[in-house]
Structure formats: C-alpha cells, structure tokens
Amino acid sequence: QKYEKSALRISITGSTIFVILEIVMAVITRSQAVLLDSVYDGVEILMVFVSLSLVPLMYKPSSESHPFGYQIESLFVVVKGAIMIAVTVGLIINNIQIIFHGGQHVNFSMVAYFEMSATLVSIAVIFLLRRMNSKLTSPIVIMEIQEWQIDSVASFGMCIAFFLPQIITGEWFQPLIPYLDPILAIILSLFMLPVPVKTVITGLRDLFLLPPEEETVQEIKDIVSPILAT
Numbered sequence: 001q002k003y004e005k006s007a008l009r010i011s012i013t014g015s016t017i018f019v020i021l022e023i024v025m026a027v028i029t030r031s032q033a034v035l036l037d038s039v040y041d042g043v044e045i046l047m048v049f050v051s052l053s054l055v056p057l058m059y060k061p062s063s064e065s066h067p068f069g070y071q072i073e074s075l076f077v078v079v080k081g082a083i084m085i086a087v088t089v090g091l092i093i094n095n096i097q098i099i100f101h102g103g104q105h106v107n108f109s110m111v112a113y114f115e116m117s118a119t120l121v122s123i124a125v126i127f128l129l130r131r132m133n134s135k136l137t138s139p140i141v142i143m144e145i146q147e148w149q150i151d152s153v154a155s156f157g158m159c160i161a162f163f164l165p166q167i168i169t170g171e172w173f174q175p176l177i178p179y180l181d182p183i184l185a186i187i188l189s190l191f192m193l194p195v196p197v198k199t200v201i202t203g204l205r206d207l208f209l210l211p212p213e214e215e216t217v218q219e220i221k222d223i224v225s226p227i228l229a230t
Contacts, residue, residue, distance in 0.1 A: 007132045011144045014125045015045045029107040032185040036091050047080045078203035084196035092189045095182040103178030112162035115155045122152035154188050
C-alpha cells in the first residue's frame with residue numbers, strides 16, 4: 001500500500017501541475033486541443049483522489065460476506081472509464097460545432113513549445129512510475145502509466161501539428177489554419193477513446209467474473225508452458 005499510494009501521489013502531483021498550466025494555456029491561446037488535455041487530466045486527478053481512498057480496501061482479505069474479496073478496483077476502473085468516454089465524446093461534439101462555425105485562430109507557436117515541454121515531463125513521470133511499479137505490479141498504477149503514455153504521445157502529436165503553420169507557408173494552407181485546432185482536438189479524442197472503452201470492457205469482465213479474452217489466455221499459456229516443460 002505504501003508504494004502504491006506513493007506512486008499515485010506522484011501521478012496526482014504531476015497531473016495537478018499539468019491541469020493548472022493547461023487551463024492557463026487554453027485561456028491564453030483559446031486552443032480546443034489544449035482544453036481537451038486539461039479536461040481529460042482534470043477528470044484523471046479526481047479519479048486518482050478516489051483511488052487513493054480505495055487502496056486499503058483492495059488489500060482486505062475475502063470474508064463470508066465478501067467471498068470474492070472487495071471488487072472495488074474493478075468497479076472503480078469501470079466508472080473511471082465511463083467518465084472518460086463521456087468527456088471525450090462531449091469534446092468531439094463541441095469541436096464539430098466549432099468547425100461548422102468557421103473554426104478559430106489560436107497562438108500556434110506558444111502551444112507548440114508548451115506541448116514540447118509537456119512531452120518531456122510526461123516521459124520523466126512514466127519512467128518514475130514504471131520503476132516504482134516494478135515492486136508492485138499494481139493494476140491501478142499500470143492504468144496511470146498508460147494514461148501518462150497517452151498524454152505523452154498526444155502532447156508530441158500536438159507539438160508537431162502546431163508547428164505546421166510555421167513550416168508550411170504556402171497560400172493554399174492559410175484557409176485551413178482556423179480549422180487546424182478543432183480538427184486536431186477531434187483526432188486526439190478519437191485516439192484517446194479506445195483506451196477507456198477497453199478499460200470499461202475489462203472491468204465489467206472482472207466484475208461479472210467472465211473469462212478473460214483469448215489473447216490474455218494465450219499470453220498466460222505462453223508464459224506457463226515453458227515452466228511446466230521444465
């Protein structure tokens with residue numbers, strides 16, 4: 001529990017700093033893509049606070065009233081994934097409306113340098129959480145690592161995309177610039193969406209004690225077979 005809580009606190013601290021900076025940047029630049037990041041990370045922080053209070057329950061042994069232990073972790077994963085799906089779909093709808101209203105101009109260079117810095121910080125947090133989780137193999141910490149990985153890839157993609165107006169100076173590209181930010185926000189949303197969807201499906205399988213997916217079964221067989229052969 002000590003290592004797990006420490007890892008979650010690191011994730012909370014990093015996410016809190018990110019959310020504050022992203023909100024400030026979203027207000028200054030009016031970027032929907034940055035706003036997407038800030039809302040997404042804000043939901044993550046709220047859920048991590050909840051997960052910290054749930055850690056002690058996960059280590060309670062099974063009892064007569066709870067023969068399968070406390071299925072808090074699986075329920076938490078399902079709720080978190082469902083909230084992420086709702087937030088992502090809502091942002092996609094919002095950015096489609098912006099596109100139909102003619103798009104908007106943002107400070108591309110400022111966002112590009114901000115996202116470059118965010119990518120480097122995300123990689124550092126991932127490295128730290130992985131080292132801590134090597135002693136745990138905690139599903140919740142693994143989920144946090146996956147979310148930081150998504151953030152790092154998304155930040156890097158945004159960095160490249162927001163440098164485009166400086167790289168492409170042709171007249172043909174100028175009419176597309178107002179639509180670059182909402183289109184990028186939609187692409188990022190679609191990129192992020194499969195992760196919470198898969199999380200919800202996995203959590204529901206655990207809650208209803210359904211068998212794991214065929215890929216998971218095959219991975220277990222691949223690991224166990226060499227051991228049994230010896």
